[in-house]
Amino acid sequence: MALSWIDLTLAACGAMLIYKLATRRHKPPPPPGPRRLPLLGNLLDVPSTKPWIKFAEWGDLYGDISSISILGQQITILNSASVAVELLDKKGSIYSDRPFVAMAGELVGWKNMLGLMPYGDRFRSYRRLAHTLFGSQTIMRSFQPLEEMETHRFLKRLLFTPENLQSHIEKTAGTIILRISHGYQVEEGEDEFVSLATTVMEEFSQASAPGGFVVNSIPSLRHLPPWVPGTGFQALAKVYKGNLARMVDVPFAWVKQQLAAGTAQQSILSHLLEGKDLTENQEFDAKWLAASLYAGTYHVSAIYAFFKAMVLYPEVMAKAQREIDSIVGHNRLPGFADKQDLPYTSSLVLEVHRWHSAGPTGIPHRLTEDDIHDGWFLPKGSIVIANIWKMTHDPRVYTNPMVFDPERFIAKEGKEPEMDPSNLVFGFGRRICPGNKSSWCQVLAEASVWIIVATTLAAFNISRDPNGAEIDVDQTSGTVSLPTPFECSIKPRSVKASELIQADV
Numbered sequence: 001m002a003l004s005w006i007d008l009t010l011a012a013c014g015a016m017l018i019y020k021l022a023t024r025r026h027k028p029p030p031p032p033g034p035r036r037l038p039l040l041g042n043l044l045d046v047p048s049t050k051p052w053i054k055f056a057e058w059g060d061l062y063g064d065i066s067s068i069s070i071l072g073q074q075i076t077i078l079n080s081a082s083v084a085v086e087l088l089d090k091k092g093s094i095y096s097d098r099p100f101v102a103m104a105g106e107l108v109g110w111k112n113m114l115g116l117m118p119y120g121d122r123f124r125s126y127r128r129l130a131h132t133l134f135g136s137q138t139i140m141r142s143f144q145p146l147e148e149m150e151t152h153r154f155l156k157r158l159l160f161t162p163e164n165l166q167s168h169i170e171k172t173a174g175t176i177i178l179r180i181s182h183g184y185q186v187e188e189g190e191d192e193f194v195s196l197a198t199t200v201m202e203e204f205s206q207a208s209a210p211g212g213f214v215v216n217s218i219p220s221l222r223h224l225p226p227w228v229p230g231t232g233f234q235a236l237a238k239v240y241k242g243n244l245a246r247m248v249d250v251p252f253a254w255v256k257q258q259l260a261a262g263t264a265q266q267s268i269l270s271h272l273l274e275g276k277d278l279t280e281n282q283e284f285d286a287k288w289l290a291a292s293l294y295a296g297t298y299h300v301s302a303i304y305a306f307f308k309a310m311v312l313y314p315e316v317m318a319k320a321q322r323e324i325d326s327i328v329g330h331n332r333l334p335g336f337a338d339k340q341d342l343p344y345t346s347s348l349v350l351e352v353h354r355w356h357s358a359g360p361t362g363i364p365h366r367l368t369e370d371d372i373h374d375g376w377f378l379p380k381g382s383i384v385i386a387n388i389w390k391m392t393h394d395p396r397v398y399t400n401p402m403v404f405d406p407e408r409f410i411a412k413e414g415k416e417p418e419m420d421p422s423n424l425v426f427g428f429g430r431r432i433c434p435g436n437k438s439s440w441c442q443v444l445a446e447a448s449v450w451i452i453v454a455t456t457l458a459a460f461n462i463s464r465d466p467n468g469a470e471i472d473v474d475q476t477s478g479t480v481s482l483p484t485p486f487e488c489s490i491k492p493r494s495v496k497a498s499e500l501i502q503a504d505v
């Protein structure tokens with residue numbers, strides 16, 4: 001008997017159903033994790049603050065690779081460096097996308113910044129562009145005198161208004177980056193570029209916060225016209241977008257004007273633009289690449305954590321000061337040239353990066369293909385989070401991980417140094433922080449923390465404020481996590497130290 005079209009259609013549907021059932025039956029399970037509720041999954045299990053602590057507990061219960069599901073979206077959590085390397089490094093070609101964040105990425109425009117840029121040709125050309133320029137240690141070292149000078153200015157600000165520690169750190173970190181990225185010298189007091197960037201970073205935090213905007217959970221809402229009730233996010237996105245564009249365009253226009261006048265300082269942008277006939281696209285990329293650097297604020301958190309650690313561990317501060325005094329003496333401040341002779345101070349900087357996780361959960365990666373790892377199924381489009389906090393506080397890797405102890409990185413007879421946290425804190429794979437030590441803008445991340453730590457220890461004593469509140473060893477929630485606020489006393493170590501701080505820069 002001949003088959004009718006309806007038989008064929010039914011057969012096709014049946015075949016599809018059988019195929020789906022068969023493939024579903026044969027699909028391995030997701031990595032283990034807490035029990036999932038229908039529809040909600042683990043929505044109620046993830047704490048709204050400091051999720052890395054809960055992620056670490058799941059690591060202890062279910063192993064180094066675990067997973068949860070939130071409203072149908074699988075999230076895989078990696079709790080050890082080895083598993084992060086296996087997935088994010090070794091399978092980087094499929095683990096390097098970023099999650100789609102409708103409000104921040106799409107509507108406001110952060111997808112043009114490196115951190116949120118989708119993985120693809122444009123991303124690769126950004127990183128290639130940067131690497132060809134700054135893979136050279138020579139170019140990066142040429143920025144060191146500038147960094148020493150800005151650090152000296154930081155010491156001066158600290159001398160006169162130590163109570164404004166956090167804002168001095170923010171200003172100095174921003175200044176160093178703007179000098180290197182745009183060749184721009186920040187004004188003392190209120191500065192137009194710094195204020196604009198501060199506003200834009202706050203807006204980014206709001207626009208990217210999970211649960212902050214309904215459009216982040218239901219991205220298709222972004223297509224609704226602004227007159228539809230409940231789409232107030234559209235108007236706000238327009239304001240944020242305008243501010244972001246100003247933060248990117250205004251300093252860029254300033255550099256072009258300086259280049260035309262022949263007064264431009266050496267900077268990343270001057271290297272990219274000077275004497276080159278760039279296409280519109282190349283110019284666009286250069287502009288957003290330079291702005292991407294300015295958006296990296298993790299080192300503010302690391303420097304602030306250094307001050308907190310010194311208040312809590314005065315014996316560590318005293319030991320580093322003895323080392324600096326013995327090598328540098330009392331008649332000058334330390335500089336990069338002294339670094340190799342200051343191993344304890346350098347270990348102290350490593351311990352700051354380990355003890356305080358500036359980016360406890362990194363920036364989430366997104367899978368672009370299905371993957372099976374160790375018998376577990378990780379679907380295309382799922383999110384992968386490296387729990388950096390757990391990796392740097394794992395007792396299997398670090399002895400007494402909650403204690404601040406630079407000695408752990410110093411080789412002793414019969415004892416190897418513990419793992420260098422630089423292999424963890426800058427993330428993994430093709431999205432590893434470009435501020436990583438083997439990468440092109442290391443001078444901005446590791447080096448800027450080192451020079452501030454070394455000169456501050458040489459010049460100041462940092463101690464508990466006798467009238468201040470009890471200090472807790474805690475940190476704020478967020479992609480970039482700061483130490484919780486604390487009070488401390490910051491005083492020059494001697495009259496000579498005070499003179500050195502006030503000397504002309």
Ligand code: HEM
Pocket residue numbers: 114115116117292293294295296297298299302358359362363364365425426427428429430431432433434435441444445446449
């Ligand atoms: C203490 C200093 C710093 C730490 C701990 C840190 C940490 C991180 C981490 C964990 C990531 C995510 C990596 C991943 O997705 O696996 C990241 C990305 C990034 N960082 Fe840093 N960072 C620091 C300093 C800086 C500085 C100074 C800059 C600016 C030059 C910077 C620029 C960036 C950029 C542009 C990305 C995004 C890279 C991409 O998505 O391809 N970071 N950083």
